[in-house]
Amino acid sequence: MMSPLLTVRNVTKVFSGLTAVRNLSFNVEKGSIVGLIGPNGAGKTTLFNMIAGVFAPNEGEILLGNHVLSNLKSERICHAGIGRTFQIVRPFSALSVLDNVIIGALHKHSDVKNARAAARDILNLLGLSNKAENISCNLTLQERKRLEVARALATEPKLLLLDEVMAGLRPNEAEEMISVFRNLNKERGLTILLIEHVMQAVMKLSHEICVLHHGELIAHGSPEQVVRDPLVLDCYLGKDPWT
Numbered sequence: 212m213m214s215p216l217l218t219v220r221n222v223t224k225v226f227s228g229l230t231a232v233r234n235l236s237f238n239v240e241k242g243s244i245v246g247l248i249g250p251n252g253a254g255k256t257t258l259f260n261m262i263a264g265v266f267a268p269n270e271g272e273i274l275l276g277n278h279v280l281s282n283l284k285s286e287r288i289c290h291a292g293i294g295r296t297f298q299i300v301r302p303f304s305a306l307s308v309l310d311n312v313i314i315g316a317l318h319k320h321s322d323v324k325n326a327r328a329a330a331r332d333i334l335n336l337l338g339l340s341n342k343a344e345n346i347s348c349n350l351t352l353q354e355r356k357r358l359e360v361a362r363a364l365a366t367e368p369k370l371l372l373l374d375e376v377m378a379g380l381r382p383n384e385a386e387e388m389i390s391v392f393r394n395l396n397k398e399r400g401l402t403i404l405l406i407e408h409v410m411q412a413v414m415k416l417s418h419e420i421c422v423l424h425h426g427e428l429i430a431h432g433s434p435e436q437v438v439r440d441p442l443v444l445d446c447y448l449g450k451d452p453w454t
């Protein structure tokens with residue numbers, strides 16, 4: 212029996228009258244990949260912001276293992292083992308690719324030499340080694356997305372939150388990203404919660420999918436179950452999200 216790594220329990224977030232997330236509950240099992248989908252404005256990024264401690268929920272609880280995260284500051288949550296990428300990538304653009312990742316690695320390594328070695332490993336994993344000395348603002352979109360993942364991985368998270376890291380990539384680039392995440396999951400046991408509009412990627416990667424609509428969980432199950440759910444097709448207003 213697997214135990215949940217992440218527990219989201221009755222979580223609600225209200226922004227000046229707008230309920231962005233409403234009474235949301237689900238678990239992410241240790242070692243799994245869970246996809247989080249839903250139309251624009253469904254509350255997906257808001258949920259990530261609560262998990263990562265950007266702001267606290269108005270109601271409900273978020274736990275990593277047995278550790279209550281809701282109300283902790285983002286720095287503490289990162290330290291507890293949650294790494295995240297941002298929908299709008301935000302590297303330190305004046306720094307080199309390597310230095311950006313070293314900053315992440317310094318969360319786990321007090322020694323700069325060790326942090327640099329760890330950062331080089333991660334760049335290698337993401338196929339960015341040949342860009343290590345480049346200044347980050349000169350990267351292509353794909354490279355910036357990879358750097359965003361590298362920065363999150365450098366903090367050595369137990370749970371990695373990915374917010375649309377495949378958006379805007381060409382199909383072959385997305386394929387490469389998919390295999391990176393699959394390897395991280397299989398070989399290092401990394402647990403992943405990913406927001407993604409690229410449905411092929413969600414279907415290929417996820418063991419389970421959660422569907423949010425207007426802040427509520429309207430479906431939760433295997434990719435095969437969710438793909439056939441009429442409520443899910445409905446919330447995309449007749450546009451078939453799976454094609």
Ligand SMILES: Nc1ncnc2c1ncn2[C@@H]1O[C@H](COP(=O)(O)OP(=O)(O)OP(=O)(O)O)[C@@H](O)[C@H]1O
Nearest residue numbers: 226229231249250251252253254255256257258298
């Ligand atoms: N910091 C904020 N202040 C006020 N309203 C916000 C804030 N963040 C999000 N919202 C609102 O909350 C709702 C959910 O937004 P959210 O960004 O979570 O959606 P999303 O599912 O990530 O959408 P997308 O797929 O477009 O990224 C939207 O109506 C949005 O305008």
Ligand SMILES: [Mg+2]
Nearest residue numbers: 255256257298
């Ligand atoms: Mg979003």
